[in-house]
Amino acid sequence: MFIGFDYGTANCSVASMSDGQPRLLSLEGDNFYIPSTICAPTRESVSEYLFRHFKISPSDAIGEQVLRRAIAFNREESIDLIKGDLAFGQAALDLYLEDPRDVYYVKSPKSFLGASGLHDIQVSFFEDLVCAMMANIKQKAEAQSEQEIRDTVIGRPINFHGRGGEIANQQAEKILLQAAKRAGFHNIEFQFEPVAAGLEYESTLTEDKTVLVVDIGGGTTDCSLIDMGPTWRGMSNRTASLLAHSGQRVGGNDLDIYLAFKQLMTSFGSTSKSLSGIDMPLTQFWNPIAINNVEAQRDFYSRENLKALKLLKKEAQSPEKLDRLLRMYQETLGYSVVRKAEEAKIALADCDEFRVKMDLVSELVEVDISLDQMIDAIETPKAKMVDLVKEAVAQSAKKPDVIFMTGGSARSPVLRQAVESQLPNVPIVSGNYFGSVTAGLARWAETCFK
Template structure:
C-alpha cells in the first residue's frame, strides 16, 4: 500500500509520492504534456437532456397546475348555472367531470409538470446536490475547455476549496462532499495506475484558516467535508497538515544544521505564514508540532488580486464609474458580483433575471451604453469565471512585462484592454498590506526569531510580492531558494511516507 501527499489548492492541485529518496509526481491532466498540476475547478455537465427535476420543483409545479384546473372548474360551474337549456348544461357538466378527473390523476399531473419544467429549465436551475449526483464530471483543462465551448450544458465550480468554510445552505454541504470525493478519487486512481500499487493513505494540505467568515466553525466544517470526501474517495487513512509546515518539511532536507525558518505560503486562495525550527536530525520525526514557533493565516490569495485587477483595470471599460442621468454612479455591486466566482450567492444574484433587468435599465440610462453592453454580455453568457481566468493570465504575464494587451474577444469582437505593471501594483496594494500584517503577526508571536526566509506558492513568483517581502519588509533575512509550486506537495508526500 502506498501513501501520497495531496496539495488540494484553490487554483491548482497536485499529487506526489515519496519513496524515501525522491518524489514521483502524478500526472493528473492528460491534456498538458508533463503537467503535474491540474486546475482545481470542476465542470459538471450533461451531454444530452437534463435530469428529472427535483421532487420539490415537481410538487410546486403540480400545485400550480392544480390551481389552474380548479379555476377552470369554477368557470365551468358558472357556465352550468348560467346555461339556458339542458344541452348547454350537459356540456358544462361534462367539462366539470373531465376537469375533476384531470385534477385527481396525480401521475398525469406529475408527467405534465416534468414536461413543463424541462421545457424552460436550464442547468443553472438545478440544485448543486442534484447536479453532483446526476451530472458528469470533467477535471482540469478538459473541464475548462468544455465550459468555454458549452457553458449552458453544465456548471463550472471555479474553486471548490473556497466554499468549504462558507455558510452552506441545506444540501450544499453534502454536495461539496460528493464533488470533492470525485476529485480525490480521480487523484487516487491516477496514482494507483502510475505507481502500479494500491493507494490507501493520504496527507492532505490545509490552510491555517479555510476561506470563509465563520472562524472555528468554518474550519471545522471544511475539515469535516474533506474527511468525508476522502473516505468516500477510497482512502482508509487521512491526515491533514498545514501547508506552510509541509513546505518547511521539504526545505528541511536541504539544510545542514538547525535553522529557524520563516515560511510564507502565498497561494491562490489563502496566505499562510509559519516560523518553525528545522533540523536534519529531526527529519524522521512524525510529530513536529513542538517545533512550530508560530503559525497564522487568512483568506488572502492570488484570486483576490485577480478580482482587484478586474475592478481596477477592466471594469472601467465595462461602465464602472459612469454616471447615470440622476447623477449617481452605475451600481458598483454589478462589478463586485460579476467577479464573485468564489461566492455562490453573489454570483447567483449577478446571473439572475432581476440583475439582467437592472443592467438593461442602467444601460439605457447612461451615455456610453456600449460599455454596459460588455457587462451585459458577461451576465447573459455567464462569463464570470472566464473573465477571472483572463485576469489571472494578465497578472502572470505582467510578471515579466511592463505592459500587456489583454484580448477579451469572447465578450465583444476587437475588445482589448491595455494593462500596465503600475496598474497591477496599485490593485495589489491593499492585499499586500494584509499579507505583510500576517507576516508581522507571525513574527510577533514567535518566541524565537527566524534566521532565513522561504516564500512559496504561486504568488511568490510575482516580482511585486518578492520586492515587498524580501527587499522592503525583511531585507535582513537571507532568502532560501526553492520550488514555488511543488514545495507544499513534496512536504505532504514526505509526511505521508512517514505514516506508511
C-alpha cells in the same frame, strides 16, 4: 500505498515516496498539476454522475436527498449522463470556454468550503464536488503507480475563510474528510500547507535554522515560523518546533480579481455614470468576478438581477458598456474575465505593459495594463499578505534566520519585495513554487504511515 495530496485552490497534485524522496505523479497527460476545475452539463449532473459512473453513494440522508433531486431534475430536462460527461482540469476549462452558456463550471471549490451560512444541502453538494475531483485524481494516480492508494495526508490552509474562525475551519475540514473517505481513502490525516512546504525545505538543511515559511497559494496566504533542521528531521511529534502560524483567505485569485475589477471592469461600465450623474453601483461590477464568493456569484447571476442590469443599461450614460455587462450575465463570462486578468498578472512579472484581449462573443475588447497600474490594483490583497508575515513573527517574538517562499504567487517580484521590506537582511529562498507543499505532504505521510 500512501500519498501526499495537495488539494489546492488553483491546482491539485499528489506525490508518493520513492527511495526516500518525494515523487510527483502525473495527473493530466504528462502534467503533475491538474487545474482545480470541474465542468458538467448541469449543476445537478455532478451528484448523479458521482453515483452512476464513479459508483460512489451519498454519505448520509442529506446526500441521498441531493441525489434524488439531481436525478429528478436531469430526467425532467432529458439529460442522460454518459461516461465522460464530467470533465476535470484543463479539459473542464476548455469545455467551459467553448460555450459558457451550456455548461456548469466551477473553479476552485476549495474557496467555498469554509463559507458561513451554508445550508446542509449546499454543504452536501460541495462534498460531492470535492469527492468527484478526488476520485478522479485517485484513479489517475493509481493508474500511474499501478498500486491501490489507501492512505493520504491532505494539506489544509491555516484558515479556510476570512470569516467564521474555527467553526469555518471545522466545516471545511469535515467536507474534505468525508469526500476523501467516499473517494476511497482509508486512513486520512491533515497537515498545514506551510508546515508541509517547510518539511520539504528542511530536507536540504545541514544545520538547524528558524524558518519563516510564506506560502502564497491561489486561495490563501499562510505563514508558519518553524524550528527546522537535522535535530528535528523525521520526528513524528513536531509540536515544540512549531512557533507560530498565521493565515487568511487571500491569495493569487484575489490578485486576479482585484486587477480585473480595477482595470478590466471599466470596459463594462464600472466607472461610468447614469444619465442623472449618479455613479454606477460597484457591486454589479464586483460580484460577477468575485469567483471565490458564493453569495456574490449567486446575487449577480440571479433572475432578479437581470431586471436590475437592464434598468442600469437604460439609465446609463454609456449604454454600450452596460450592454457588455448584460452579456457577461447572459454568457456567464466572469471566469473568463478573471482568467484574462491572471494572464496579465503573469505577463507583467517580465514586462512593463500588457494588452489584454477579451472575446465577448460578438466583440473583441482590448485593454492595456501597465505594471504600475497592476501594483496599484493589487495593493489591498498585498497589504493583507504582508500583515500575515508580520503577525507570524510577532506571535513568537523570534526573528527567522531565513524566509522560504512558495506557492504560485510567490514568484511575483512585487510580493517578494513586499515581504523583504518587512524583514530586511533576512535571506529569501525558494524551491519548487508549485510542488513544495505536495512533496512535504508525502514526507509527512511517510512519517504517519510507515
